[in-house]
Amino acid sequence: MCTVPGMSIGHTLLGLLESGPRHGYDLKRAFDEKFGHDRPLHYGQVYSTMSRLLKNGLVEVEGVEPGEGPERKRYAITEAGITDVRRWLATPEKPEPYLQSTLYTKVVLALLTNRNAAEILDTQRSEHLRMMRILTDRKRKGDLADQLICDHALFHLEADLRWLELTAARLDKLAAEVAR
Amino acid sequence: MSGEGGHLPDRAKSRAWGRSRDLGMGVRFAFTGGREGWVRAVLTAVGVGLGVALLLLTAAIPNAMGMRDDREEARHDIGLVFHQENAETKQSDRTVVVANSDTQYQGKEVRGRLMEPEGPRAPVPPGVEKLPAEGEMLVSPALAELLKSDGGKLLVERLPYRVVGTIGESGLIGSRELAYIAGVDGLAKRINGSTVGRIERFGNPEDQPGRSMDPVLLLLVLVVLVVLLMPVGVFIATAVRFGGERRDRRLAALRLVGSDSRMTRRIAAGEALAGSFLGLAFGTLFFLMGRELAASVEVFGISVFPDYLTPTPALALLIAVAIPASAVLVTLFALRGVVIEPLGVVRSTKPARRRLWWRLLLPLGGLALLLPMIGQGADNGPFNEYQVTGGVVLLLVGVTALLPWLVEAVVARMGSGSVAWQLAVRRLQLSSGSAARMVNGIAVAVAGAIALQMLFAGADSAYTEVTGKDVTRANMEVGLPDGSRVSAAVKDFEQTKGVSEALGLSSVSVGDRRKDPESSVGMTVGTCASLREMAKISSCRDGDVFMTESPEDPTALTMVKPGRTLWVEPSYSGEDPGAEIPWTPPGEVKKVAERADSLRPSLSGLLVTRAALPAKVEPLLYSSVYLRLDPSVPDATDRVLNTAAAFDPLTDAWVWESTSRSGEYQSIRTGLFVGSACVLVLIGASLLVSQLEQLRERRKLLSALVAFGTRRRTLSLSVLWQTAIPIALGLVLSSVVGLTLGAVLLRMTNIPVSVDWASVLSMTGIGAGVVCLVTALSLPPLLRMMRPDGLRTE
Amino acid sequence: MMPAGSLLAATDLRKAYGPTTALDGAEFSIHPGEVVAVMGPSGSGKSTLLHCLAGIVTPDSGSILYNDREMADMTDAERSALRRSEFGFVFQFGQLVPELTCVENVALPLRLNGISRKEAERAALSWMQRLEVDDLKGKRPGEVSGGQGQRVAVARALVTNPRVLFADEPTGALDSLNGERVMELFTEAARSTNAAVVLVTHEARVAAYSDREIVVRDGRSRDMERIV
Known part of the structure; x- marks a missing residue:
């Protein structure tokens, strides 16, 4: 587990930039520290992502340190970048298995950028519940096979939801840890 | 326990140690457990203590009566025994002339003797060292007190003698007896053989066979004791069950941490032992207090000295052993239908339907014992004490045996009604046994009191009719x-x-x-x-x-x-x-x-x-x-x-009195009334305790009922019904048994049977009052429990 | 701020038990026929919110409107009458009277409303049929299983045709299968009578039977539908 899927690395790096401009090397270290855990980010991944963000106008290069290598570039987030992060955080993820890594990233980023992390969890819970309602409804109307299949999904969603609850209950602790 | 389990003696020793440790743990549990634990322990102790005190008193009564008889015999002088022969005793230096000058003061009897010794070797009565000289008198302590008091002025005028001393205890038959011995002159010429006689010694000349008590009086005493002791016995049985539910839960917790069922039973026994030992201590205290009090009390014109009231050692020992033993037995008996599992208490399966026949055997057996004695009382010799006691006890125990059956039978047939009624009836149907147990004491007390009141009322009127004096003509x-x-x-x-x-x-x-x-x-x-x-x-x-x-x-x-x-x-x-x-x-x-x-x-x-x-x-x-x-x-x-x-x-x-002795009977009846009322209040207290215990168990349910809109009035009423129905049944049953017992006792004494409705009503009224009081007292906690706090999950 | 057409609505509810704050400005509203789940961690004030809404507990401040009537202005007797006739309750456990038979338990609210025993029990039996427990009518609660007992409790909550049903962890003591069945029968019955349901639960699969949910955290409520 625990690797951030490619699509959200950009948002994650953007979020990390929100607290202030950083060098590419710093970004990789911060990412690894907070989210990388057992599988650190490759430099190549950082640079390709940063160049995509640069192209989309979500970051800008604030300056280049003397020396060799692209890691000497110093990136800063743009207004458009901040809006993008906010939108990403506010949008619940489609309920699916192994979601917690993304959610975890979102929560930590929200804590890092002083956003309301609880809201992210509540929003996500609401989305999960919406899904569960649909499944419950389908189950009610369906035959035994439908019921069994829906139940499987329901139990998984429920597990996620429990994780959401638990995380919500531990937000204060997490905030303290992230701030370190 | 010991690691080396091989040696038998060792194991036996450790087993004994384990046993006493279990008991000790139970003893400790009896007193720990906060305020509630203490309240329960004290209530148990007071209940047991009252029973013990009464038992000790009962054990002391034969002794006291014997002492009184002995002293009366020892100071015997003139009167029926001597008649003619007495008047003929020749004058010598060993004779004394004695005149009976008994009088009454403020309605109380005063024993008076005028004495004129006829020589230096004249006999002296017990309690007297030297006969008073002419114009002097010796008085009993109670009389001395009376003469000195303001209320004794008229009596001082009547007894124109100088008080020179007191009559010792051996010359008196009771601490409150009023008596004087005065020295006078010129008695000899007034010897008449009845009120004035010449004697050579005091005391009954011939060793008479112990004068037996008036059979009716004996009957009264026996019945009074049985009637007062029975509810106390029932009360003790209930008292040692106080806090039973809580104890069961505690025992279950002990099972969970590894004590086996024998150990838990021993712990329960230890708790019961603690309560009963404390009760024994309380009882001894009550008895000693009561004994001192007895010296200043006069019942039926009878008073006793405290040291008369000494229980026979054997009886006292029996009480000291029997009370804790029965407490333990009752506890084990109550645990009989209960299996204490580590995860809770399991009541054994539904008890079998109550059968009527053996329950009927008890009161019928009682009647069978009493009926043959009908008409035996007045002149036909004494009653068989054991038969009387056995009969009365069986009849009253019959109440406790019949009541559960009656409650079950009646409640099972009770139908629809208001919601409050339905709640109460259904609850009673499920647990009629415990409901009946709660009111057993009251029922027995009321039945006994009714019978006694009837007996007294009957004896009262029987003794009244004989005077035939018309007080409107002369006083x-x-x-x-x-x-x-x-x-x-x-x-x-x-x-x-x-x-x-x-x-x-x-x-x-x-x-x-x-x-x-x-x-x-x-x-x-x-x-x-x-x-x-x-x-x-x-x-x-x-x-x-x-x-x-x-x-x-x-x-x-x-x-x-x-x-x-x-x-x-x-x-x-x-x-x-x-x-x-x-x-x-x-x-x-x-x-x-x-x-x-x-x-x-x-x-x-x-x-x-x-x-x-x-x-x-x-x-x-x-x-x-x-x-x-x-x-x-x-x-x-x-x-x-x-x-x-x-x-x-x-x-x-x-x-002249149209109603002789009525005053004395009245005071006895008042005393009996007060005694029964006290017993009832005591039982009421135990009723309240178990009531609250039950309510607490149902706290959550009560809150839920209130939540969905049940009126508090409905719930309060259901609590009232729940107590009132068994009590009403108990009172009906006890009235029937009480009236039957009363009628039989009256027939035994040849006194016409008449029902003293006033006392029936007042005794049942007090019983009903106790219920209302208990309900009223349990209402505030009930209302508190109905608050929605009880709904909060944890 | 109260959504128009709501049957029961609360604004800025505050309630403290001694030093513990149970509700700290909670909001709530529900429309007829709506099933609203009240979720949140234990100790968050879910049950207190339900007790306030049902008029069992009086909040320290704030307003609760039922049918445009302020609950705080009613007397205790009026609130009791409301609970008897217009509200229905299902709790986690312990609400059935152990001495009464199941049918008597179900008939109890009707009888409290003064309806004769016969009529009340007839109505009770038809509800028990709907909840598939009519064969238990003569049994006492102690003799039936947890799931059956809870269905009896649901039948009792529905028997007065209440306009609002309050359920506090109704499946808390049941396994998934039984819990689901109870929820299914419960919500179905509620929808068929157009009753509003306030469902306090911490279980997502139970909350999934609702139309929307409210999250209570530290005494404050969040209405999730209006945010998303």
């Missing part, structure tokens, strides 16, 4: 030892404060011959005024003679003829010669009709004014003075007694 009668001084006595009494009228009447017999008359009639002698109290006399002058017409007894008519000489006090052969005074009635003997309310009813014969008789007759007269008292003078009776004593210490005065 007192004073017999004069010297009949000739009647007019002087009348004069004295007329001057006594509180006397509105004094009438002297004397009597003497007259026959038609000097010796062995064929017929004789009584002559009543008095003033015109006093004769008019007996017959309708229109005109009367001193010197007139009248004759009452009595169709049933024509003797006077045939005997009295004008001019015929009659003989006052004729002689009869074989007896001491009479005075043989000839008397010829004056010319005309008027026939008069007897008054319906005559002072001396149904007395036929001659009514004679004083002047119609020769003076020689005077010493022969036996005279009484009849007194009407002014009701506004409260101490008139004592003033009359003072005048009488001053006139002659040997006058014999008595107060």
Whole structure:
């Protein structure tokens, strides 16, 4: 587990930039520290992502340190970048298995950028519940096979939801840890 | 336990240690557990303590009665036992002349003795070292106290002797007995063999077989004890079950941490032991307190010295062993239907339906024991104490056996009603046993009290009817030892404060011959005024003679003829010669009709004014003075007694009462009433405790019921019904049993059966009152429990 | 701020038990026929919110409107009458009277409303049929299983045709299968009578039977539908 899927690395790096401009090397270290855990980010991944963000106008290069290598570039987030992060955080993820890594990233980023992390969890819970309602409804109307299949999904969603609850209950602790 | 489990002695030792440790743990549990634990322990102890105190008292009573009898025997002097032979005791230096001068003061009996020793070796009664000299007296401590008090002033006047000492305990039969021994002169010439006699020693001359108690009194005492002890017994049985639910849960917790079921039972036994030992201590304390109190109390005119009330050691030991043992047995019995599992308490499967037949056997057995004794009481010898006790106990135990069946049977048939009613009835249907157990004590107490009240009421009226004195005609009668001084006595009494009228009447017999008359009639002698109290006399002058017409007894008519000489006090052969005074009635003997309310009813014969008789007759007269008292003078009776004593210490005065002994019975009944009420209140307290325990268990349910809109009134009412239904059944049953027992006891004593509805109502009323009180007291906690806090999950 | 047409609505509810704050400005509203789940961690004030809404507990401040009537202005007796006739309750456990038979338990609210025993029990039995527990009518609660007992409790909550049903962890003591069945029967019955349901639960699969949910955290409520 625990690797951030490619699509959200950009948002994650953007979020990390929100607290202030950083060098590419710093970004990789911060990412690894907070989210990388057992599988650190490759430099190549950082640079390709940063160049995509640069192209989309979500970051800008604030300056280049003397020396060799692209890691000497110093990136800063743009207004458009901040809006993008906010939108990403506010949008619940489609309920699916192994979601917690993304959610975890979102929560930590929200804590890092002083956003309301609880809201992210509540929003996500609401989305999960919406899904569960649909499944419950389908189950009610369906035959035994439908019921069994829906139940499987329901139990998984429920597990996620429990994780959401638990995380919500531990937000204060997490905030303290992230701030370190 | 010990690691080396191989040696048998070792194991045995450790097992014993384990056992006592379990008991000790139980003892500790009895007192720990916060305020509630203490309240439970104290309630148990008070309950057991009261029972123990009563038992100790009961164990002491035979001793006390025996002591009283012994002392009474030891100071015996004149009276029935000695009669004639006594009057003939020759005077010597070893004799003493004793006169009975018993009197009454403020309605209390005062034992009075006048003594005149006739030599240096004259005997002294017990409790006396030296007989008082002339004009001096020895008094009992209670009398000394009375004489010194303000309330004793009139008695001081009546006893014109100087107090020189007290009568020792051995000369008294009770701590509150009023008694005096006075030294007087000139008693010897008044020896008459009944109230004045010469004796050589005190004490019953012959070793009489122990005078047995009046059977009726014995019956009363037995029934009183049984009736008071039974509910206390029931109460003890309930008391040791206090907090049972909580204890069961605690025991379950102990099972969870590894104690086996034997250990838990031992722990429970330890708890019961602790309660009963504390109860024993309380009981001993209550008993000692009660014993001291007993010295200042007089019941039935009987008081005792504290040291009379010493239980026989064997009985005391029995109590000390039996109470804890029965507490443990009751506890184990209660645990019998309960399996304590580590995860909770499991009540064994639904108890079998209650059967009626063996429950009926108990009261029927009781009746079977009592019925053969019907009619045995009054004159036909004593009752068999064991039979009486057994019968009464069985009948009363029958209440506790029948009540669960009755509650179950009735409640099972109870149908629809309001919601409150339905809730109560359904609850009772599920647990009629515990409901019945709660009211058992009350039922037994009420049944016993009703029976006793009936017995007392019956005995009361039976003893009342015999006097036949008309208190509207006279309030007192004073017999004069010297009949000739009647007019002087009348004069004295007329001057006594509180006397509105004094009438002297004397009597003497007259026959038609000097010796062995064929017929004789009584002559009543008095003033015109006093004769008019007996017959309708229109005109009367001193010197007139009248004759009452009595169709049933024509003797006077045939005997009295004008001019015929009659003989006052004729002689009869074989007896001491009479005075043989000839008397010829004056010319005309008027026939008069007897008054319906005559002072001396149904007395036929001659009514004679004083002047119609020769003076020689005077010493022969036996005279009484009849007194009407002014009701506004409260101490008139004592003033009359003072005048009488001053006139002659040997006058014999008595107060006319239409209802004799009623006062004494009344005080007993009041005492019984108070005692029963106390027992009921005590039982009420236990009822309250178990009620609250039950309510607490249902806290969550109550909150839920309130949440969905149940009126508090409905719930309160259901609690009321839940207590009231078993109590009502209990009271009905106990009334039936009580009335039956009362009727049987009355029949046993040959007293006509009459139901004392007032006491039935008051006893059942108190029982009902206790229920209302318990319900009222459990309402505030109930309302508190109905608050939604109970709904909060954790 | 109260959504128009709501049957029961609360604004700025505050309630403290001694030093503990249970509700700290909670909001709530529900429309007829709506099933609203009240979620949140334990101790968040879910049950207190339900107790306030049902008029069992009086809030320290704030307003609760039922049918445009302020609950705080009603007397205790009026609130009790409301609970008896217009509200229905299902709790986690312990609400059935152990001495009464199941049918008597179900009939109890009707009887509290003064309806005769016969009629009440007839109505009770028809509801028990709908909840598939009519064969338990003569049994006592102690003799039936947890799921059956809870269905009996649901039947009892529905028997008065209440306009609002309050359920506090109604499946808390049941396994998934039984819990689901109870929820299914419960919500179906509620929808068929157009009753509003306030469903306090911490179980997502139970909350999934609702139309929307409210999250209570630290005494404050969040209405999730209006935010998304």
